Amino acid sequence: MTLIARDVTASYRRGQQVVKGIDLTVEPGEFSLILGHNGAGKTTLLNTLYGTQHLEAGSVTLNGVELAPGTRSRVENGVAFVPSEDAVIPNLTVRENLVVAATAVPRRASRDGQAAIKAALEWFPDLDAKLGSRTRSLSGGQRRMVAIAMALAQRPSYLLMDEPSLGLAPSIVDELFEKLAELRSSLGLATLVVEQTARTTLLSADHIHVIRGGEQAFSGTREEFEKHDLWELL
Numbered sequence: 124m125t126l127i128a129r130d131v132t133a134s135y136r137r138g139q140q141v142v143k144g145i146d147l148t149v150e151p152g153e154f155s156l157i158l159g160h161n162g163a164g165k166t167t168l169l170n171t172l173y174g175t176q177h178l179e180a181g182s183v184t185l186n187g188v189e190l191a192p193g194t195r196s197r198v199e200n201g202v203a204f205v206p207s208e209d210a211v212i213p214n215l216t217v218r219e220n221l222v223v224a225a226t227a228v229p230r231r232a233s234r235d236g237q238a239a240i241k242a243a244l245e246w247f248p249d250l251d252a253k254l255g256s257r258t259r260s261l262s263g264g265q266r267r268m269v270a271i272a273m274a275l276a277q278r279p280s281y282l283l284m285d286e287p288s289l290g291l292a293p294s295i296v297d298e299l300f301e302k303l304a305e306l307r308s309s310l311g312l313a314t315l316v317v318e319q320t321a322r323t324t325l326l327s328a329d330h331i332h333v334i335r336g337g338e339q340a341f342s343g344t345r346e347e348f349e350k351h352d353l354w355e356l357l
């Protein structure tokens with residue numbers, strides 16, 4: 124399944140586009156990174172790809188089939204989303220959050236909360252001791268792991284993540300990206316990650332897209348990005 128976005132355009136106010144004609148392609152198992160300054164339009168782009176933001180112009184297709192407006196078409200076709208803000212339910216335990224995620228999407232999820240918990244613990248063994256804890260008592264890094272495990276409980280082919288490093292210590296960010304690399308190779312999961320600056324995360328990216336003022340300032344492989352020393356775009 125290939126995810127192709129063509130000429131993706133979005134705005135919050137008529138005539139004021141904040142995402143302007145973005146093109147990108149993500150192949151199965153690939154890691155693509157969207158980089159850009161504060162306010163560049165990265166979150167709006169990701170929300171538009173996921174269907175929570177109106178697609179003003181352009182198209183988003185999976186395997187050549189255009190996705191209908193809204194998130195349902197994404198979720199049912201194996202696209203999951205981890206937002207930058209807390210995506211867990213604070214008053215529920217880790218176990219309960221995982222069960223909610225595993226059973227929420229009838230056409231995708233296993234319908235089996237136990238299977239989701241087992242898989243989550245394989246990916247994130249540190250959560251084992253926390254299964255009975257309310258997520259509000261966890262650290263930021265642990266909550267991010269639960270949020271990712273919840274998205275994975277939908278058994279996605281594509282994982283969209285908005286600034287997974289936000290608010291996390293650099294060592295936790297490194298750990299998180301190592302884990303994501305493992306998931307990509309073990310599950311064949313494609314990931315599309317938004318970050319503001321990302322020297323560490325860059326090391327494992329296949330493709331990089333730089334957004335500046337809503338426009339595509341660069342799009343290419345990591346090697347091309349590094350060869351042309353495009354850090355000045357950020």
Ligand SMILES: Nc1ncnc2c1ncn2[C@@H]1O[C@H](COP(=O)(O)OP(=O)(O)OP(=O)(O)O)[C@@H](O)[C@H]1O
Nearest residue numbers: 135136141159160161162163164165166167168319
């Ligand atoms: N709900 C909204 N209503 C109106 N304007 C918005 C809204 N959300 C974002 N914007 C504006 O759209 C532009 C792009 O914002 P967006 O959040 O997509 O950028 P970003 O690159 O993700 O920034 P950050 O790294 O700070 O999250 C900015 O000018 C922002 O002020």
